[in-house]
Amino acid sequence: MTSAVVPEHPWLLPGALVVPTARSRAHPRRTTRDWIVDSFAFLLSLSWVLYSTADALTPHPTLATRLPYGWMIVADALLGLVCCGLLWFRRRWPLGLAVASLPLTAFSLAAAIPLLIFYFTVVVHRRTAVALAISAAGLVTNFAFGYLRPDPDMSYWAVTVWGVVIAGTVLAWGMFVRARRQLVVSLRERAERAETEQQLRVAQARQLERTRIAREMHDVLAHRISLLSLHAGALEFRPDAPAEEVAKAAGVIRGSAHAALQDLREVIGVLRAETADEEDPQRPQPTLGDLPALIEESRAAGVRVNASDLVAARASVPAAVGRSAYRIVQEGLTNARKHAPGAVVTVNLAGGPSDGLTVEIRNRWPVGGVNAPELPGAGTGLVGITERVTLAGGRLEHGRDDRGDFRLAAWLPWPA
Missing domain, CATH: 3.30.565.10 (Histidine kinase-like ATPase, C-terminal domain)
Incomplete structure (x- = not known):
């Protein structure tokens, strides 16, 4: 099964996940946390460049006659500084920077930390196949690193094994972070879908309740109007009825008409869509x-x-x-x-x-x-x-x- 691609994330370390839009993916915006993480990565890489350069300038009698360290150390330091500056662009072009800087892993010691950060960014934000391809290419250049930059205190195979261990650790960490972010995205989508379904169920329940209330009010209204029609018919067929009976019937008609008007207002109020969220309290239902x-x-x-x-x-x-x-x-x-x-x-x-x-x-x-x-x-x-x-x-x-x-x-x- 092909693993899903984690959307481009603005942060290096695990944290709250923001799924950006197409526009934000093209031109990502750094948040305060982004600046903190990027600044930390830049300062860590710069510190490593300075430390590794100073350590390389320290005389090593066993290596002095084997390699022309003078020009190599200066070139390595300059490459390390360039990679430190490119760290600010790793969010936009993680794969491009990783591929372009891949040859440096064969000999550069000063750029080791920024190169590992490029590699980590690719593992987090690209498909597993792409990450494994970069890892395989890095293993090939790792075999050349022990020849071009021998360590005075470790053998060639020890340096090579340490390189494989470090690359494998970064790969495992990056895949863990990517899997965690995929889980967060999945859980968030599930929560949003559940919330949407719940809102739909609530809206349907409200609509059904309004329909039920309107149906009951229709029954009440029909009852009121039938009484009104009955009394009006009696007056029509008995125009010579005593004044007392006419007044009584007129009073019943007036009361029924008033009650029917109130019921009609309630029906209209219940069916009015604008009041779906703030319905007026209904009168007590008959028993x-x-x-x-x-x-x-x-x-x-x-x-x-x-x-x-x-x-x-x-x-x-x-x-x-x-x-x-x-x-x-x-x-x-x-x-x-x-x-x-x-x-x-x-x-x-x-x-x-x-x-x-x-x-x-x-x-x-x-x-x-x-x-x-x-x-x-x-x-x-x-x-x-x-x-x-x-x-x-x-x-x-x-x-x-x-x-x-x-x-x-x-x-x-x-x-x-």
């Missing part, structure tokens, strides 16, 4: 305990409702189950007012822990078939109720039964 008020509201609007409540342990009804039961009854009453005006609606509730909650709304099928509702609707009320019941793990049935009645029945699980 099973709010059913009597819902039924009384329908009775006040003129709907004949017969209710039967045989639910045991009402206080222990889960909130989600109670809210679903409320929405089912609300949808059943709304459909009865819209499609079967004047019909008697029967609401039956029964059940208990471990048995589940059964909700049934029944009304007579209107004579002549289902009337076209005076109040247009979206036609998605039963669809929303079916989805709600399914998500709760229950069952829903609706339609005309054997007795000719329209029946909406649901069973909701109620854990013990």
Whole structure:
């Protein structure tokens, strides 16, 4: 498997990793840490040039007659100084500098430290194949170094072995640094990807929640407007009604219209994308305990409702189950007012822990078939109720039964 290439890094030593852009790779910018590292590398290399030159100028009787050290020491010192200056450009052209300075490894002792830094930079920032090729070429020149620059205290083979050990150490260190940086890049990408996925999940959850709230508010709004339509229809068919009844109906119409307007504002507020991150606190959701008020509201609007409540342990009804039961009854009453005006609606509730909650709304099928509702609707009320019941793990049935009645029945699980 071919190892990945580590992006050009502005630092020599391991540390925080910055993945540069194309522009920054072409013209890298040095940070404060870059300047510190480069200055340290330059001063270390310069110190080595001065030390090795001074040591070479010290007379060695065993070598005085073997090599013309005078000119070689001066040339080596100058080459070492040039390599020290090139250290400031190693970030931009690491491979080029390493290849150009490769012949110097055959005889230069003063440039040893900057040459090792060039080699280390190539190992860190280039592919393994390139690093191994440079290493192989360096081993070849290492065999010539012992002949051209013999050590007075060590044999040729000892000098050669030490050169191989030093080159292998730099190679191992550079590959470790490169592997560590690759791991950091991989972990950072994984963390960013996980954060992006988490943000996407949060956005989806918010969207689903806003849709759910809007659907519930749609049910409430349809209920309000159906009441308003019913009272307005009564006034239309009984223009000679007593003033007291007209005033009472007008008050109900006004209250229903005001409530419908508030519900409509809430729906628009929930669906407004700009408020996705700062949603207003929602009003308390209805529970099973709010059913009597819902039924009384329908009775006040003129709907004949017969209710039967045989639910045991009402206080222990889960909130989600109670809210679903409320929405089912609300949808059943709304459909009865819209499609079967004047019909008697029967609401039956029964059940208990471990048995589940059964909700049934029944009304007579209107004579002549289902009337076209005076109040247009979206036609998605039963669809929303079916989805709600399914998500709760229950069952829903609706339609005309054997007795000719329209029946909406649901069973909701109620854990013990």
